[in-house]
Amino acid sequence: MGLKEQIKKANSESEIFSLLSKGKSFEFATEDTRRAWKSAAKVRLSMLGINEVVQTTELSTESKKSSKKKKDRVRR
Numbered sequence: 001m002g003l004k005e006q007i008k009k010a011n012s013e014s015e016i017f018s019l020l021s022k023g024k025s026f027e028f029a030t031e032d033t034r035r036a037w038k039s040a041a042k043v044r045l046s047m048l049g050i051n052e053v054v055q056t057t058e059l060s061t062e063s064k065k066s067s068k069k070k071k072d073r074v075r076r
Contacts, residue, residue, distance in 0.1 A: 004033075007040045013050050016041050 001009075003023050010016045023029065023037050045051070 004036055004040050007037060008044055010044055011048075013045060013048065016044055 003019060003026075007016055007019050010019060020037060020041055023034065
């Protein structure tokens with residue numbers, strides 16, 4: 001069972017936060033995957049009657065995308 005499914009089945013706030021912390025160690029997880037974990041956590045917390053925002057366990061990663069500057073092209 002994947003982390004997202006575990007978050008969806010978690011029975012407590014502490015279990016959800018523990019799973020999100022576990023996800024921090026997954027260095028190859030994409031931003032989309034991390035966003036899905038966070039979203040699943042918000043939904044599950046809401047279902048459990050906990051209206052806390054998941055900012056405390058923000059799954060921060062440095063952006064792997066390099067910013068490319070577009071060259072100005074001169075039309076002739």
